[in-house]
Amino acid sequence: MPVSMFKLSVPVFIRGLNVLATLLDKAESHAAAKKIPLDDLFNARLAPDMLPLSGQIQRVSDTSKNAIGRLTEVPAPSFPDEEKTFSELRERIAKTIAFLETVKPSDLEKSDTKDVPIAFGKLKFTFTGDDYLLKFALPNFFFHVATTHDILRNQGVAVGKTDYLGPYG
Known part of the structure; x- marks a missing residue:
């Protein structure tokens, strides 16, 4: 039996967003224990030309929705990138999950063959829906989830592989 586009997307996105929420919890606990200003973590980045932690979470949200x-024909909500606190990042994650929870398997029927044009910087592509999901959207989503994890680990937050993978079951 083939795996549905719904199963490959919505539950995967929700799981990753829940992982981000847990990472934020650990970051806040770390900051409190070490008396580090939350802004230091909020604005931390791996390299000067990379987005900070806040930008990584915004991209995870944007990529999934x-x-x-x-x-689909389901319009994605638009969230301005104006978060300034961990609480606001959590709210964005929650709003993204709430949107994803409205998507039904039937919304994604036949989306595997739909043409999906993408402009990424100067590059322009047209994917079939399945190639878009598997070769662009999911890798981009996980890049930003992993980068969020890596920024926090780089800042001394005690997160490891199991935090990135999240709970099973």
């Missing part, structure tokens, strides 16, 4: 918007 916009992937569904591109693959």
Whole structure:
């Protein structure tokens, strides 16, 4: 039996977003224990030309909701990138999850063959829906989840592989 586009996207995105929420909890606990200003973590980045922690979380949100918007007739909500606190990042994560929870398997039927045009910087592509999800949206999503994890680890937050993978079951 083939795996559905729904199963490959919505539950995966929700799981990753929940992992981010848990990472934020650990970051806040770390900051409190070490008496580090939360802004130091909020604005931390791995390299000067990379987005900070806040930007990574914004991209995870955008990638997941916009992937569904591109693959379905369900309009993705637009969230301005104006978060300034961990609480606001958590709210964005929650709003993204709430949107994803409205998507039904039937919304993604036949989305595997839909043409999905993408402009990424100067590059322009047109993918089939399945190639878009598997070769662009999911790798981009996980890049930003992993980068969030890596920024926190680089800042001394006690997170490891099991925190990145999240709970099973």
